[in-house]
Amino acid sequence: MFPVAGLGTRFLPATKAVPKELLPVVDRPLIQYAVQEAVEAGVDTLVFVIGPEKRAILKHFERDPGLEELLASAGKDELLARVRDILPDGVSAHATVQEQALGLGHAVLCAREFVPADEHFAVLLPDDMVLNHGPGALAQLVAVHEATGGGVIGMERIDPSLTGSYGIAEVAEDDSGYSRIASLVEKPPPEEAPSNLGVVGRYVLDGRLFDTLETIGKGAGGEIQLTDGIAQFMGEHPVYAQALEGKRYDCGSRMGMLQANIDYALEVDDLRDRLLAHLNSALARQR
Ligand code: UTP
Secondary structure (H helix, E strand, O other), X not given: OEEEOOOOHHHOOOOXXXXXXXXXXXXXXXXXXXXXXXXXXXXXXXEEEEOOOOOHHHHHHOOOHHHHHHHHHOOOHHHHHHHHOOOOOOOEEEXXXXXXXXXXXXXXXXXXXHOOOOOEEEEEOOOEEEEXXXXXXXXXXXXXXXXXXXXEEEEEEOOHHHHHHOEEEEEEEOOOOOEEEEEEEEOOOHHHOOOOXXXXXXXXXXXXXXHHHHHOOOOHHHOOOHHHHHHHHOOOOOEEEEEOOOEEEEOOOHHHHHHHHHHHHOOOHHHHHHHHHHHHHHHHHHO
């Protein structure tokens, strides 16, 4: 499940006509990285929770016969493959609309009809990117889910002064040897934060969570918060914290987006050397 119905105000005016999730890191939009990560973790059914003005996100994953024909007749085979393989064979995509951006918990609830109550499902927020040379972020969560049978949330140790921007967890190891979440609080000020373990936008959740989400009201920022729903639900059903391996980028912020663009470009063979040369000369100019 990809909740992509937010307003993306931090990127205005770029997000006035283009959804935040279609902003690129190097040459692919954020949402494509998230879909690729999900597919690599074994997901074969995608659900996009889009806002009323965000149909372009779906278009990105639809085939475009006209464009494909043009590229084929021009002999641009590599580009053709890049365009055609955006959604791998055997993966289906669905969409539902969140009419108003009432919060992430509400967005997840909008996709309820796609998730059987007795199954677990994954939630990925595309603006959190995790660059790892080993298993992707969601695959790391799936491994913990398979070992414990419980829900799992991706976490990162954050600077303690920044707890007011994150969901924060307190954890304790249980019999399974994994870190079970004992308490979860949305955006606490540093003096009230139970730890500096911050929620990253990757979740494996129990389908029964929807019943809880139906009942919680507005929380921090006047929004229906996913964290509040999970906090209530996990009293009876275990939810584990998985500190993610890899480097995380908050691409919902300008600085995170810039850092991701540099670091992902440094992973691309035909960009790496030229980008390093440019960065070196930029550094020299600043000195
Ligand atoms: P953010 O907190 O980053 O909010 O949402 P935003 O609206 O996207 O961006 P800003 O803060 O205004 O710049 C985190 C994720 O939750 C989704 C967003 O699309 C994003 O993927 N979301 C948030 C929804 O789908 N619906 C909501 O009501 C709120």
